[in-house]
Amino acid sequence: MCREYEHFDILEVAVKCGIKLYPNKGSKVEFKARCPFCGDSSYHLGINRQKERFNCFRCGESGNSVSLYAKIYGVSNKEAFDSLKENEDFQPKQIYVPKMQTETPIRSLADRHDVYYDFLNLLRLNEHHRDGLEGRGLSVNHMFQFMYRSVPMDGVFRREVLDKLAKKHDLIGIPGFYVDVCGRVQMYLNKYGGMFVPICDSQGYIQGLQIRLDIPENSKEDKFRWFSSRYFPFGAGAKPWVHIVGDTTAKEAVLTEGAMKADITSVLSDGKLFIAIPGVNAIEYLPEIVRSLGVKKFYEMMDMDKRWNPNVRRAMIKLHDMLDDIGVEYEECLWNPNYKGIDDYFYAKSKYMKSELLVA
Numbered sequence: 485m486c487r488e489y490e491h492f493d494i495l496e497v498a499v500k501c502g503i504k505l506y507p508n509k510g511s512k513v514e515f516k517a518r519c520p521f522c523g524d525s526s527y528h529l530g531i532n533r534q535k536e537r538f539n540c541f542r543c544g545e546s547g548n549s550v551s552l553y554a555k556i557y558g559v560s561n562k563e564a565f566d567s568l569k570e571n572e573d574f575q576p577k578q579i580y581v582p583k584m585q586t587e588t589p590i591r592s593l594a595d596r597h598d599v600y601y602d603f604l605n606l607l608r609l610n611e612h613h614r615d616g617l618e619g620r621g622l623s624v625n626h627m628f629q630f631m632y633r634s635v636p637m638d639g640v641f642r643r644e645v646l647d648k649l650a651k652k653h654d655l656i657g658i659p660g661f662y663v664d665v666c667g668r669v670q671m672y673l674n675k676y677g678g679m680f681v682p683i684c685d686s687q688g689y690i691q692g693l694q695i696r697l698d699i700p701e702n703s704k705e706d707k708f709r710w711f712s713s714r715y716f717p718f719g720a721g722a723k724p725w726v727h728i729v730g731d732t733t734a735k736e737a738v739l740t741e742g743a744m745k746a747d748i749t750s751v752l753s754d755g756k757l758f759i760a761i762p763g764v765n766a767i768e769y770l771p772e773i774v775r776s777l778g779v780k781k782f783y784e785m786m787d788m789d790k791r792w793n794p795n796v797r798r799a800m801i802k803l804h805d806m807l808d809d810i811g812v813e814y815e816e817c818l819w820n821p822n823y824k825g826i827d828d829y830f831y832a833k834s835k836y837m838k839s840e841l842l843v844a
Contacts, residue, residue: 492568494536494549501556502664502716505531518715520556521545521675522705543705545675558673559639590720591657593689599653599661600690604680606645607633612698613679621752621831630682630747635695637677646671659692662716672713680711681744683727683762686777691725694762696744708742708762724766726773730757735780738826739803741787745827749785752830764799771810781813785826788819 495515498505506527508514519529522543531538539546547555554564590596609627613634617627636642646661650669655661660672678697682690693711713719727743730750734757740746746760757779761767764786774782784803790796800816807814823829 492549493533494531494538494552495533497549497553497568498531498538500664500666501553502662502670502719503529503556504715519543519545520672520715555675556673557639557670558637558642563639588657588718588720590659590723593685593691595653596658596691597689599649599655599658600682600693601631602652603645603649604631604633604682604690606648607636607680609679610634620748620827621834622748626747626751631680631690632682632744633680635673635677635680637673642671642673656718657720659720659722660711660713662713662719664717670716672711672716672719674709676705678709681708681747683725683743684729685725686728686732686773692722694743710762724762724768726762726766726769727760728758728773728777729760730755732757732777735778736783737777737779737781738783738785740785740826742825745825748827749830752827752834764796767799767803767806770803771806774807774810774812779812781815782807784814784816787824787826788821789824791818791821 495505498515498517501520503517503520505515505517508516508530513532513534515531515533516527517529517531518524518527519540519542522528522540522545524540524542528542529538529540536548537546538548538552545555550561550564550568553559553568554561557564557567559567609632613632614624614627617632618624636645646669649655655669656663662670662672664670674695674697676697676699678695681694681696683692683694684690695709695711697705697707697709699705699707710722712722714721727746729743729746737757737759738746738749739759739761740749741761741764743760743762746758750756750758757777759770759773759779761770784800786796786800790800804814817826819826819829823832
């Protein structure tokens, strides 16, 4: 290991990166924190001040002070070293923070929409993500209509975007953004990168953003993650917002899980109304949304693992009872289990219909 790395106290670097540290009981050199790379909430990140090392026992991310800074900010180790060297007189006021903290209040829907709209317009959609969306049935026009954008992994470009955004908007209290100890605006960044998926209400306002991570196949990581900065200085946490897409005047709606899935299937079904929850247990906002839209009937099209997943079955029973209480008809839909999601099934069906037309 390069001896120069020893100049940087890993605890000081962690604090500079916005990581909130807590001492391990009975140790003066070992600290724990919530891992910024896998988004855990149970303090799986361990930091050893004596060894100058960090390690997450959940996702396996590890390294030293310089690589920690580099991974957080998406720069090379050399760029991280140079940046730390320029500010080596940095001295945090405290190494760890008290356990009881007041979370930064989340800003209004109007503020969030304005920030996210301008933020997404500053970003690009890379070729890899564009090809992936096209392979799921979306045209380029649809991709930009839904404002899908790639997470900016290039450090220089990301800095330009954040500086432009910060000049126009106050980002404190906007989930996904936070302020580091040097007073610079930063954004939540996962090591895998990915694509932003806007979560919109019935009026098209962006309530929040999810990230579809570019995780390797067979990874245990969750594919989708909220763009949230709950555990960072002046950051705010995302809520389990419900996504709405399609004809909002319709009295029948399809209920599914996941905003991207709803967007794709709505397009493939000529604009049918889709209401997408972020998870099978995130149904608390549904009654209010159903009433506001005047929906009279739901077609439930959750993933086909509902047939054998007991957790999903319990959630569906709870959902059915909830809709029954407010007088909304409910119909469970099933399809070929070779297609887990309704978007996969609709896309396969549309390809088959096109091939039939070509043959005819």
